[in-house]
Amino acid sequence: MTKQEQASGALQPVIWTEDHVSLLDQRLLPEQVVYLKLNTAQDVWEAIRHLKVRGAPAIGISAAYGVVLGSRHASEDLTQWRELVHEAAAALATSRPTAVNLFWALDRMKARADALSALGGTLESAKRALLDEAIAIQSEDEQTCRMIGEHALGLLQPNTGVLTHCNAGGLATARYGTALAPLYLAQDQGMNLRVFADETRPVLQGARLTAFELQQAGIDVTLICDNMAAMVMAKGWVQAVIVGTDRVAANGDVANKIGTYGVAVLAKAHNIPFYVACPMSTIDLHTATGADIPIEERAPEEITNGFGKRTAPLGIKVYNPAFDITPAEYVTAIITERGIIRPPYPEALAALFAGL
Ligand code: MRU
16 A cells, blocks of 8 residues: 555544444544444434535445444344335435435435345344345445546646545545545656645635545645635636536536535636546436426534534524536536546446446
8 A cells, every 4th residue: 555545544533443433523624633432323323414524425325224224133033124224215315405425325225125125134244144245335435436536536637736625535535535536546656746725614625624534644735725726727827627426417517515516617718627536326317407307405503603613693694505416518528437427427437337
């Protein structure tokens, strides 16, 4: 393992430890590194809702373990166990609405439980097999992110600048990240990239998480406020934008952290390619367009009290959507574990899933 690989893997967001989930509390980064011990599906629901774990793939991985925790006390038979699996999955599905990886992982866990229950066998063996499924979701995500990184690397030139928004790094996945994966691989190859991390108001995933994990890895990262991206692009310092996503619709519209759409518009105005990196599990062919993607709205305090003190008048009206939709026309390419997808997206995305 290289130094960078060690660094990118050093702080895993989710770890299954013997009989519980160890979860890195991302609300406390970068000041404190604290792992929480989660014992129940309710603990996992709460961790997802309150952003202790966040990022589409990491939410899906956590939810898969949540299903394990929510069904492990079954003591009667496979029928009771299967019911508990479905109950836990239904509850976890209400934690956050936008990242489709959550629903993808829950569906996969339910399907596995259904198959195990139909198969018969002992309760203990079924419980163990369901845990193995959650572990597989996590380890497959690591492989997937590595492959995304390899494909994306081919789009980047040495000694150039990359701008990213929010955190789509190791902290948001099993390891490496999606948007940040090529940056770790580029570092390994001595490609010398300069990264600009948008701070990402209001919850500051860029400042607290992306700047933190890239700095830990020894990657050249410069933190900017969101409203500085245009200036940095105008100066010619950015040759590519790479972001992650919470859901890609069948027409190629992309939901990602609020502010992503603005970055895409800026990239187009400056003739800079705008890349979206994601696993196939983030592509939702059942959602026709971006307008059909549910957008989470979060508490006004994230905006009015986000810096540990009040920064707005009491009683002010606040609009706080956590995500926005970047129309497909702004997306230069979508980078998946199976390669680089280019427009027209409806056909290209359908072809990607054909035969699967
Ligand atoms: O609210 P968050 O922090 O969960 O939002 C995360 C993002 O928007 C990420 O860019 C996205 O989930 C992709 S993570 C690989």
